[in-house]
Amino acid sequence: MSKKKRKKEKTSAQANNKNQSKGFATCRVEKEFTGFTYHKMSSPLEGMTEDERVEFIKKLGENFEQQFETSFETLQKQIFQVEPCSLLSFFAYYDLTTSPGINREWTEKNPILQHHVEFLQGLLLQHSQDSFDFRPALPQDFVEFRQLVQDVTRGFNMKSLSIADPSTTIEQHQKLITVEGIRADTQAVRNWGYPQQVKRIVSDLFSSLDDTIEQRIGVRVGCLVEMWFQILDIVEYRINQHRNLTLPSLRAKSIKIAIKKYYQAFPDLTSSPEDLSAYVQEEGLTLDGLRAIIFSQSDLRLKHIYTLTLDTFVDAYPKAVNPEALKDVLNAWSLSFGDLSDWNPEHLFLGNPVWQKPLIKLEVGTYFCPVITLFSNYFIDIMEAIIKPHAEIYKKYEERRGKFLEQEIYQLFQKAFPSAKVYQGSEWFDPTTKQTFETDLLVLLDSYLLVVEAKSGRVTEATKRGAFESLKKIVKKLMVEPSIQSKRFCDYLIKNPGLHQLKNRKGELNEVDCSQVREVVRLSITLESLGTLFCRSTDLKQAGLIASDLEMSPTMSLADLEIILEILEGSCEKLHYLVRRAEFEKNADYNGDEIDLLAFYLDTGFNILNTEFAQQRLRLRGLSNIFNPFFLRELPKSETPKPKPKLTHWWRSIIQHIEAQQPERWTEIGCVLLNFTHDEQIKFEEQFKRIKKIVNKFWQLPDHNNTCIFISEASPDRAVVAGFAYKRIDEEKINHIMRNTLDEARSISPVSRVVVIGVDVEQNDYPYSVAAWDLSEDENAF
Numbered sequence: 001m002s003k004k005k006r007k008k009e010k011t012s013a014q015a016n017n018k019n020q021s022k023g024f025a026t027c028r029v030e031k032e033f034t035g036f037t038y039h040k041m042s043s044p045l046e047g048m049t050e051d052e053r054v055e056f057i058k059k060l061g062e063n064f065e066q067q068f069e070t071s072f073e074t075l076q077k078q079i080f081q082v083e084p085c086s087l088l089s090f091f092a093y094y095d096l097t098t099s100p101g102i103n104r105e106w107t108e109k110n111p112i113l114q115h116h117v118e119f120l121q122g123l124l125l126q127h128s129q130d131s132f133d134f135r136p137a138l139p140q141d142f143v144e145f146r147q148l149v150q151d152v153t154r155g156f157n158m159k160s161l162s163i164a165d166p167s168t169t170i171e172q173h174q175k176l177i178t179v180e181g182i183r184a185d186t187q188a189v190r191n192w193g194y195p196q197q198v199k200r201i202v203s204d205l206f207s208s209l210d211d212t213i214e215q216r217i218g219v220r221v222g223c224l225v226e227m228w229f230q231i232l233d234i235v236e237y238r239i240n241q242h243r244n245l246t247l248p249s250l251r252a253k254s255i256k257i258a259i260k261k262y263y264q265a266f267p268d269l270t271s272s273p274e275d276l277s278a279y280v281q282e283e284g285l286t287l288d289g290l291r292a293i294i295f296s297q298s299d300l301r302l303k304h305i306y307t308l309t310l311d312t313f314v315d316a317y318p319k320a321v322n323p324e325a326l327k328d329v330l331n332a333w334s335l336s337f338g339d340l341s342d343w344n345p346e347h348l349f350l351g352n353p354v355w356q357k358p359l360i361k362l363e364v365g366t367y368f369c370p371v372i373t374l375f376s377n378y379f380i381d382i383m384e385a386i387i388k389p390h391a392e393i394y395k396k397y398e399e400r401r402g403k404f405l406e407q408e409i410y411q412l413f414q415k416a417f418p419s420a421k422v423y424q425g426s427e428w429f430d431p432t433t434k435q436t437f438e439t440d441l442l443v444l445l446d447s448y449l450l451v452v453e454a455k456s457g458r459v460t461e462a463t464k465r466g467a468f469e470s471l472k473k474i475v476k477k478l479m480v481e482p483s484i485q486s487k488r489f490c491d492y493l494i495k496n497p498g499l500h501q502l503k504n505r506k507g508e509l510n511e512v513d514c515s516q517v518r519e520v521v522r523l524s525i526t527l528e529s530l531g532t533l534f535c536r537s538t539d540l541k542q543a544g545l546i547a548s549d550l551e552m553s554p555t556m557s558l559a560d561l562e563i564i565l566e567i568l569e570g571s572c573e574k575l576h577y578l579v580r581r582a583e584f585e586k587n588a589d590y591n592g593d594e595i596d597l598l599a600f601y602l603d604t605g606f607n608i609l610n611t612e613f614a615q616q617r618l619r620l621r622g623l624s625n626i627f628n629p630f631f632l633r634e635l636p637k638s639e640t641p642k643p644k645p646k647l648t649h650w651w652r653s654i655i656q657h658i659e660a661q662q663p664e665r666w667t668e669i670g671c672v673l674l675n676f677t678h679d680e681q682i683k684f685e686e687q688f689k690r691i692k693k694i695v696n697k698f699w700q701l702p703d704h705n706n707t708c709i710f711i712s713e714a715s716p717d718r719a720v721v722a723g724f725a726y727k728r729i730d731e732e733k734i735n736h737i738m739r740n741t742l743d744e745a746r747s748i749s750p751v752s753r754v755v756v757i758g759v760d761v762e763q764n765d766y767p768y769s770v771a772a773w774d775l776s777e778d779e780n781a782f
Contacts, residue, residue: 218325
């Protein structure tokens with residue numbers, strides 16, 4: 001491709017992404033999130049005895065094992081029948097290119113997803129290019145290969161059920177479930193963050209080393225990241241261009257117009273319109289028959305979409321770069337056909353080399369990349385690969401990971417809680433153990449103290465494959481050790497309340513006054529993620545990976561924390577999520593990752609009555625899709641609404657007003673109000689409206705009803721709110737009535753925290769006129 005044409009393609013790609021829908025993203029959605037619909041599903045094993053269940057599962061696994069072996073053998077034979085890049089192009093174009101607003105996992109029964117295509121790419125790379133037929137793949141080939149790939153991957157995932165054994169102990173059973181869970185995540189789950197988020201984190205992680213990296217290798221990681229996002233834009237432009245060129249001929253209402261549009265779209269065709277017209281007449285083709293030919297012929301051009309030259313990469317690199325230096329990097333990210341000839345094909349499911357080498361090298365300076373999003377999925381690993389051969393740089397990078405994570409967390413909490421005091425790296429001496437320890441981050445917010453530990457350790461390849469001993473080490477390093485650290489500090493504060501002067505790494509003193517702290521929230525933040533396992537410490541205890549008596553703190557990745565603090569608004573919402581998140585993990589039985597939990601919180605506030613304690617499995621996986629329209633919106637300030645917790649307008653206004661005023665223990669007041677469900681908020685408002693009407697009409701009568709007390713059914717031990725309406729009474733009487741209301745609320749509920757909202761019906765202040773609260777000391781208060 002000429003330099004002029006490449007420049008036009010790059011410019012067109014940039015314009016395309018400003019004005020058109022993206023090929024890989026759910027884009028503009030203008031409706032607000034209004035909640036989920038839940039269904040109770042019966043188990044297919046319901047009514048069976050334990051032995052019958054085990055036998056059913058075992059038989060199911062054996063059937064899948066047989067399906068896997070048969071399908072895998074057939075697939076490995078048939079891949080030689082077509083040209084491999086054309087086959088991969090079919091999968092990339094028709095299965096990995098999503099239309100705006102469409103999520104194939106939700107709209108199709110058995111969709112082909114990214115991990116299916118990764119597996120096929122790895123399988124094809126086991127053979128030299130001359131092993132394959134040069135015949136391009138046809139639609140009928142695609143249909144057949146599609147089914148085979150689905151059968152093979154599903155069979156591999158499910159065949160482990162065949163090891164079901166009635167003699168298995170609860171711990172052994174949970175161990176198997178845990179291992180299979182992480183294997184399933186490794187096989188199929190990809191995105192650890194949203195594109196712009198990934199771009200920022202990776203660029204910032206390597207930023208302090210970029211000068212050194214450029215001196216030694218000739219490239220900058222930040223520029224490589226920018227380059228790949230530009231390549232993504234170019235590929236999306238080519239996809240949209242191909243569609244725009246093909247659709248007019250396919251939508252034509254007559255054979256004559258269809259032929260004319262087809263040759264106008266593709267002037268490089270070697271035949272003439274007259275040739276095609278004569279062929280149509282000779283074969284007696286209908287308009288639909290002609291469309292089938294045009295469709296099939298246009299598919300031959302799909303390979304071009306995913307073929308990238310060195311010149312394309314040089315142009316996409318955001319500054320001047322030595323082409324040879326960039327070529328060395330691209331070659332390090334590439335595999336040629338035949339490079340995986342010694343690789344066990346079954347290892348491709350849980351340890352596919354294409355995850356670190358997404359490019360297929362075709363010839364000198366030419367590459368093929370059917371799964372273009374692989375780079376953002378494995379950006380950190382891929383960037384690490386180019387500096388690993390340079391020991392000095394890599395050592396500095398290892399040191400950088402921990403410092404980067406701590407600084408990112410510090411900045412996130414400073415921004416999320418602007419009125420809080422945030423302390424980094426506090427050292428303290430434990431008189432019990434006679435040792436000095438360090439707490440990575442303390443966030444003092446009113447009567448709450450957040451104790452945050454940061455862990456930048458890696459999730460190893462062996463762990464991702466489900467190696468139990470490796471998994472145990474990672475769980476200990478990323479989850480258990482930080483939980484022990486934060487619990488140790490909390491115990492120290494309980495024994496030593498008051499003002500603490502803690503030295504930080506700079507030699508300065510962090511003066512942390514815990515005298516007003518009533519509750520401590522512990523949190524562990526990691527740079528890398530273990531997916532759903534991070535959210536299920538109770539399952540890990542049952543599997544023997546964590547001691548059963550250990551008080552675990554919630555563990556989440558940096559990217560997930562960033563999303564949580566971006567979605568939730570106001571200090572009270574963010575704090576309430578973190579408080580309830582720890583309780584919910586301890587009490588509830590669910591399946592889902594951190595962002596699935598966040599989506600569930602938006603809908604319920606984790607206020608789900610007895611379901612939290614009923615040990616009924618809540619299937620939350622996939623709820624996080626509600627955030628896609630917002631985080632994948634076309635422009636940062638587009639009209640795509642941000643999903644919000646389900647709060648009535650009045651309820652949200654009360655909390656915002658309390659946050660703005662920040663009276664003593666305002667955070668506890670906010671958390672009390674957030675313990676009410678959306679339905680309870682509506683019911684209380686209705687009751688209070690009736691009280692206001694009574695007061696407005698009968699305020700002069702001595703015994704008129706002027707209060708209502710509402711106890712949360714969802715959180716009866718945590719949430720009581722009372723409404724008090726008044727008209728033309730003095731401050732002394734207002735205070736007297738509010739005190740009586742607090743006492744009455746306490747007499748009918750053992751709750752430790754009561755909030756009274758007062759409104760002058762004549763002034764009709766909004767959201768309230770006065771407020772009172774009784775927040776008794778918790779038994780764990782310092």
